[in-house]
Amino acid sequence: MKLTSKLLTSLALFTLLPTAAHASSGVYVVSAGDTLSKIAREHQTTVSQLMQVNQLKSDQLSIGQTLALPEGSLSAGAGGDLPLDVIAGSNLSAQNEPEELTAGEKARVTADVLNVRKKASTDAKVLGKLKYGDLVEVVETGSEWTKIEFEDDEAYVFSAYLSPKLTPDLVFTGEVDSASLHRLEAIFEPLLKTPYVTGGTTPDGFDCSGFTSYVFSRLGVTLPRTSEEQFRGGTSVPLEQAKPGDLLFYDSLGKGRVSHVAIYLGNGTIVHANGEDVRYGKVEYMHKLYPFYGVKRYVDF
Secondary structure, three states, X not given: OHHHHHHHHHHHHHHHOOOXXXXXXXXXXXXXOOOHHXXXXXXXXXXXXXXXXXXXXXOOOOOOOEXXXXXXXXXXXXXXXXXXXXXXXXXXXXXXXXXXXXXXXXXXXXXXXXXXXXXOOOOOOXXXXXXXXXXXXXXXXXXXXXXXXXXXXXXXXXXXXXEOOOOOOOOOOOOOOHHHHHHHHHHHHHHOOOEEOOOOEEOOEEOHHHHHHHHHXXXXXXXXXXXXXXXXXXXXXXXXXXXXXXXXEEOOOOOOOOOEEEEEEEOOEEEEEOOOEEEEEEHHHHHHHOOXXXXXXXXXX
């Protein structure tokens, strides 16, 4: 009887696993504040793929719920770390020799998603994750691990994915007025980390088109209010000819029309209100997540 009972228990547990789990690249355990769209962004997949793999009938999640990640997405949790403790799809061209950091100063994250550890070991507990462009306070430097301030405590991240340069390395090609670009940077940099607010158009909170409208108004350019309207205006430009200051448009809601806009900064980098806050991002990352609709130019630096 005991053997039969154990066998039935094992079979019951097996049936609770997602039937498509064999096609997944890892698992994710839902924590407080998680939404399907947030999980999809962090793991370079889509809400529809998450729902399909896990056979979800709604987007409602519960804390502690285990989700299978679709094949090709970014693994998470225990065993999901790459050799340099970053989530796949990160800036794997990061320097082999870390740039010199200084204790007491800030540094910028150069990986898409970087694990924050309780101790200087990949076996240590993951306290959280940092995103591309995030700024951290350096407490103590090291050749492999750097101690940082994290949520009113101290934690560790891989040194190779921190840069003392507080803004991304932008490559301005073609006929570009550097003075205008520095003016653009001076406008949006103080807005980084501004929370995402649906319908937001002020530094108290932005949605994606509210952010672009606000930045361009400071440049003396009036944009239409919504991303869809902004896409209808301006001058169309091929992606390969995009210059800093151009607007890139995407369908982030999967409804077959423009629903997101970002400001291109050069060198494959964007700045946008991404659904959580205003932050830097990468074109490559966005193209993996959402259908791309095109580039529009409203100002020619």
